[in-house]
Every structure is written in structure tokens, then in C-alpha cells.
Amino acid sequence: MEYRNPVVINRADPWIYKHTDGYYYFIATHPDYQVIELRRAKKINDLDKTSEIKIIWQAHQSGHLSQLIWAPEIHFIDDKWYVYFAASDDATRRDAHHHHRMFVLENADSDPFSDHWEEKGQVQTHQESFSLDATVFQLKDELYYCWAQLEPTIPGNSNLYLAKMSNPWTLKGKILTLSLPTLPWECIGFKVNEGPAAIIRNDKVIIAYSASATDENYAMGLLWANISDDLLDGYSWHKSEKPVFKSSEKNQQFGPGHNSFTVSEDGKKDLLVYHARPEKNKSGDPLANPNRHARIQSFEWGADGLPIFGEPVAD
Structure with missing residues (x-):
């Protein structure tokens, strides 16, 4: 299958889930930051023009569910649908309390x-x-929750954390500090680890994540552990020293990241879903620039059981 890129324009943080009903469900950050929009189609190439589209939730008028609706994901857990997302109470203040x-x-x-x-x-x-x-x-009848958060005692903007859940909206037990932005490529513009997405293959739990500012410096790294290991033991995890997916001058794709994973229509290929910009951010806050487009491409697996993403394909 050859995929048309971009898959959906002006949609950042894309998440595609293929359900047992044969539909691909697409959800992403809407550029007005005020709604959660759900799309579905039987073919990925149809998610843009011919898919079913519905606004399933709108921001509140005030309070902590009123502003900057970011990065929704849709999951099917124990025969129910769940959407995870982030929201703020203020569109301009981004301190620890108003964020x-x-x-x-x-x-x-x-x-x-x-x-x-x-x-x-x-x-x-x-x-x-x-x-x-x-x-x-x-994994093994346990539901895990992975997220990005600011820790006041740790310099930087966000770290990655991991915990088990007692139900799809409640954490339980130990919380592991999974990854800190300490490598040079993770600290360009901002010290950031964010946007985790998990895929379980080759007896490994593999978490791709994104780092640095959301302009052309945005890039992806990998964390991985064996499925037989204790995932809440920090010593179980390994981390890539260099980015595994980054901007491509040749293909004019910049700041790829905040990915998800899905599979091809025939189920034979693993697919990387991500956003990227067709040009470098020229000025101002890159989050105010809506030119992050949802994209997709197949990838291979290395002899070490880890994904080989290559580079962002051209439009």
C-alpha cells in the first residue's frame, strides 16, 4: 500500500487506532485547541477527504477544561472507548499552576x-x-499509563513517568521516573521528553517519545525493556543515545514527532504515524503555527528487535 502524505493537514500529535470493526480511528490536536475531533475510514488514505468526521467533545467555558486542548488519544479497553487528552485553564499563562x-x-x-x-x-x-x-x-493483564510532567525539583520542562492503573482513569502503586531530558539533542530550545507511544514487538516494550522545542529541532528517541522484566524498575529500561527520527532537509520535513503506531490494511506492516512541518519555523512561538501535518510511513525492524524508522518521507 502506498500512502499519501500528508494524511491529514493541520493536525498535530496524530493518533491512529485500527479497530476490530475494520475502521481506522484518527484523532489529533485540532488547530483551534477547543475541540476533540474523531475521524474514521476503512483506508488510511481516506482519512482526509472522505472519512466520517465528528466533534465528540468541546472545551468548557471556563476552568481547567477550557483552553489548549492538546494531544488526544483514543483507546479501546475492556469493551469501552477512552480518550486521553490534556487541557489548561489559561491560553496565555504556562506556569506550573496555570498549565x-x-x-x-x-x-x-x-x-x-x-x-x-x-x-x-x-x-x-x-x-x-x-x-x-x-x-x-x-501487558500481562496490567494497564500502564505513561505521560510527561514537570517535576519542580528537576530542571527542565517535562520528564516521562510510568505507572500501573487500577482502572482507565486512576493510577495505582509506584510511579517510575522513566526518562529525563539530559542528552544534548533533547535539550534544544527546551529540555523536553514528551509524546510517548508504546509498541510491543519482539518480546520488548518499546516506547518512542519526542524531545526539544516543537520547531525543526523536534526529534524522536526510543526507550525499551524486555516484556519479562519489571517495567517499574528503572534498571529494566534502555535509552537511545541519539535521535531515531529527525528533520530531513532532503525531503523538506521538519520537526517530526509526537507519534503513534498502527498497522497496514493487510496487517503485514507496522506503520509510524507522526506530524512534521513542511518548512522551518520562521518566527514566533511554533505552537502558534498550524503547519504541523499528520503523516504516515512503514518502517522495518533491526536484528536487535528495535524499529528502524529511516527519515521522514517527502510529500
Whole structure:
């Protein structure tokens, strides 16, 4: 299958989930930062022009669910649909108190396009501070939650954390500090680890994540552990020293990252879903520039059992 890029224009932080009903469900940061939009189609190339599209949730008028609705993900857990996302109470202030927190929506219907989405509230972590980009994955009957958060005692903007869940909106037990932005490529513009996405292959739990400022310096790294190891033991995890996916001058794709994973229509190929910009950010806050487009490409696996992404393909 040859994929048309961009898949959906002006959509950052793209998440594509292929369900058992044969549909690809697409969700991403909407450029107005005020709604959560869900799309579906039987073919990935149809997600842009011919897909079903519905606004499934709108921001509140005030409070911590009113501004900067970022990075939604849709998951199907125990026969229910869940959307994880981050929201703020102020569009201009971005300190630890007036910044993002993480929230969950639930829908018990078989069809996520129904109107029965219920707010399950904020996911409470170890620290009441800037937090976002939550993802979940299941392993050995346990549900894990991985997210980015500011820790006041650690210099930088966000670190990655990992915990188990007692239900899809509640953490339980130990919280592991999974990764800090300490490598040079993770600290350009801002010290950032964010946007985790998990894939389980080759007896490994592999988490791709993004780092640095959201302009052309944005890039992706990898964390991985064996599925037989204790995932809440920091010694179980390994980290790539260099970025595994970064800007391509040759293909004119800049700042690739905040990815997800899906599979091809025939189920034979693993696919990397990500956003990138067609040019470098010229001036101002790159988050105010809506030219991050959702993109997709297949990738291979190395002899070490880790993904080989290559470089962002051209339009």
C-alpha cells in the first residue's frame, strides 16, 4: 500500500487506532485547541477527504477544561472507548499552576461516534503540576499509563513517568521516573521528553517519545525493556543515545514527532504515524503555527528487535 502524505493537514500529535470493526480511528490536536475531533475510514488514505468526521467533545467555558486542548488519544479497553487528552485553564499563562493537566473521557457504546461520552475527570499523579501527553498500553493483564510532567525539583520542562492503573482513569502503586531530558539533542530550545507511544514487538516494550522545542529541532528517541522484566524498575529500561527520527532537509520535513503506531490494511506492516512541518519555523512561538501535518510511513525492524524508522518521507 502506498500512502499519501500528508494524511491529514493541520493536525498535530496524530493518533491512529485500527479497530476490530475494520475502521481506522484518527484523532489529533485540532488547530483551534477547543475541540476533540474523531475521524474514521476503512483506508488510511481516506482519512482526509472522505472519512466520517465528528466533534465528540468541546472545551468548557471556563476552568481547567477550557483552553489548549492538546494531544488526544483514543483507546479501546475492556469493551469501552477512552480518550486521553490534556487541557489548561489559561491560553496565555504556562506556569506550573496555570498549565495543562490530564483528563479522560469514556464511552461504553460499541460505536465511538455516539454521543455518550462521559468525563471521568483528571488523572491524579504524584505531583500537581504541568502534565500532558498521556498514553496507555496493556501487558500481562496490567494497564500502564505513561505521560510527561514537570517535576519542580528537576530542571527542565517535562520528564516521562510510568505507572500501573487500577482502572482507565486512576493510577495505582509506584510511579517510575522513566526518562529525563539530559542528552544534548533533547535539550534544544527546551529540555523536553514528551509524546510517548508504546509498541510491543519482539518480546520488548518499546516506547518512542519526542524531545526539544516543537520547531525543526523536534526529534524522536526510543526507550525499551524486555516484556519479562519489571517495567517499574528503572534498571529494566534502555535509552537511545541519539535521535531515531529527525528533520530531513532532503525531503523538506521538519520537526517530526509526537507519534503513534498502527498497522497496514493487510496487517503485514507496522506503520509510524507522526506530524512534521513542511518548512522551518520562521518566527514566533511554533505552537502558534498550524503547519504541523499528520503523516504516515512503514518502517522495518533491526536484528536487535528495535524499529528502524529511516527519515521522514517527502510529500
